[in-house]
């Protein structure tokens with residue numbers, strides 16, 4: 622452990638609409654193949670489990686052994702020859718399945734492939750995918766918005782330069798010119814921020830990236846009474862990842878912690894190796910502050926794009942960070958005590974290979 626005063630020393634696819642993406646991203650899904658004569662010719666164990674049926678009994682069984690809403694969809698596809706995608710079917714007692722019915726024309730009559738996904742067993746995965754999807758489109762949206770803004774600004778800048786050349790109100794044109802530069806810088810930064818480059822995965826030493834991030838935010842701390850406590854306990858501290866993106870996550874979490882503490886407080890950065898529920902080794906990085914904390918009603922919204930409680934906040938820091946965490950097969954969790962502080966934990970799969 623080390624402790625120093627920074628201030629004083631200066632120092633979650635399935636959402637896609639096409640059958641291919643549906644199959645590619647199929648996660649724990651069940652598959653049933655309905656052959657000619659409306660009999661089940663193949664059925665995976667997952668499909669039987671989703672339907673609460675015995676797989677052996679479903680094989681060669683007539684269509685009528687499936688739940689009625691599913692039969693209806695299969696008949697619809699058999700009639701129209703068209704796929705039905707991502708249709709929710711109720712199974713009673715608060716369980717529901719999402720079914721996609723795909724006709725396969727290998728001969729006559731048409732065979733039908735049914736892909737089943739539980740809507741109730743993978744809510745977290747589902748939510749993450751949705752969030753990831755929303756963020757991906759957010760990135761695209763911001764990138765095209767930034768592009769349009771930049772285009773518009775070229776015209777304005779040309780006009781202002783022209784006015785300046787003509788010697789008309791040079792003071793005002795100077796002000797406008799400087800503001801334009803500022804907007805340009807913000808838009809450029811936004812482009813970089815909202816549409817990060819494709820991840821380049823290497824073996825990353827997390828402690829090095831953390832130290833580098835702490836050095837980078839040094840100037841945010843100068844003049845404040847912030848105590849930094851480092852407890853680097855993860856051994857080894859290696860993960861597979863993109864160091865630039867991981868640094869972006871650390872910076873976002875560290876800056877949020879500083880902003881939550883104001884002019885004085887204790888910032889604790891801790892790493893540890895833990896085992897997840899499937900006994901896989903995880904590296905956990907905790908960034909804790911004793912700042913204002915987070916009201917319980919906001920906890921569920923922190924990772925939403927544009928959610929901010931700050932006057933000049935963008936509400937993008939945590940959203941982007943969670944997206945990066947998910948792309949690293951990890952996750953950010955938060956715990957907070959209003960008035961006492963917050964702890965953000967990033968878990969990443971540990972990597973010990975060469």
Ligand SMILES: Nc1ncnc2c1ncn2[C@@H]1O[C@H](COP(=O)(O)OP(=O)(O)O)[C@@H](O)[C@H]1O
Pocket residue numbers: 873877878881910912913914915923928929930931933934935936937938939940962963
């Ligand atoms: N360490 C923290 N302590 C208290 N609130 C936090 C902390 N980190 C994040 N938040 C809350 O989450 C919101 C979203 O954070 P973020 O996505 O980084 O956007 P921004 O910092 O621009 O507001 C913040 O506005 C704040 O309300």
Ligand SMILES: [Mg+2]
Pocket residue numbers: 873876877938939
């Ligand atoms: Mg932030």
